[in-house]
Amino acid sequence: MFNRLRPMATLGLLAATSTGALADSGTSNSGTAKLDDTAWLQIAAYRPQVRTSVRLDSGGQRGTDLRAEEDLGLRDHPSMPAFLVGLRLAERWRAEFEYFDLRRSRRELAFPGDGIEFGGGTFNAAVAARVDIRTFRLSGGYSLLRTPTSEAGLVLGVHLTKFAMSMEGDAIVNGVATPFFLEKRKRDAPAPTLGAYAAHDFASGWLVDGRVDLLKFNARGYRGHLVNAQANIQYRVTRHVGLGVGWRLDDMQLDGNGSSFKGRLDYRFNGPQVFLRFGL
Template structure:
């Protein structure tokens, strides 16, 4: 009987301790959402679909429209590392910088394709690399402890490299080993929206963003669509582990002196990321 009378008192003490610890954790997570600086490292595992055409220099002769995965033997899936650095400029203003690179090489056999100044007629080795830099500034028109939404203005800069090596016919002459290499930097101003929500102001955070671009500038005609949807679980108030889906679609059609042709590539697939903020 004596021990049974102590049980209610012990239970109340345990409940009070649990409530205090839960309150302290919630307070820590609330502070963490207003991080001034955050760093995110991710591994993006997309399915890729690329199209490319490279026209002959100083000529109206167009190159052969090519499928990067079928005609060049490039991998359809590859892990793409990415790094993102963000920071708050004020209560409602924020800025982010992201970098990721896709570099693929392949080999194939062709019976005749025109790529740039060469008509390749046998085995070819190909490299296709794109490096993407994304810089954006955002304004949060909605800013509450458990949710945030805003608009973005920024730029995607893509540095593309295309290289094909093999036996070819150049200016009517057979060349045993010919290399066609072109590179181009494509800047694309973007507009977009972003948002995040923490259900119950707890450890989970759902977020997403959309970046869009469609514009004709000089000798370039381009389109860009970048979509992300993520779910992150905060392991601690300052460290989170997340899983999401990303879609990236870039199309550029150029008629410039140093690059005439088109580049189209689409990537979509899951991404895993680790984020730290302070």
């Protein structure tokens, strides 16, 4: 199941495990003090390629598998903000909170043939279709390696995905033509994650860092997986302000057969980010 995720997960793991080894290379640049921040704020602009598959079942009726970008016409290269706040709790302990969201909608859609099954309705056309995904990540980490120029450790976190999908239009509901029928579902999907992180101050003003978080779950009528991975390079313009670029992957699959959600959500964000980082 993780075959298609392996390249980016490997990139994140390499960044999260190999940068610590650079500390042995003799490079020293403690004057920049980028790893001594006690608190940090990162504001990023993320422009990924997005691939989203959704399906909404109702009772014993299986919905139509929809590719949100092709079938619903949602943007496949959106720009989205991401915010990260970090705090060093002790010499080797740290905590981080991250948030980003993607909200997309499309109006005036037509579905040829027999239409599509979406929840409790069969739609031949839609006034509006919408898929929203909001992501929150709270984590605590412990640095197994901690030097003036390098840091690497393990992290345990909670990843919360809040998603909503809806469609409104003329539909057949229980065999009856229903104008302006609205079908909407919301679901919160919290899950624990285990991961690794690392950073290395490799030259005057320059820092590389990486992180990867993994999860596979199957419980209470829900199963799926989650992979977050990223690798970045940052230049510290001043002691407290840095500019950076990176590449990140956010991939989640959720198959639900529970009381609050029956269907499927499968999304993959993969692309570059630029960010501004403030440290104290």
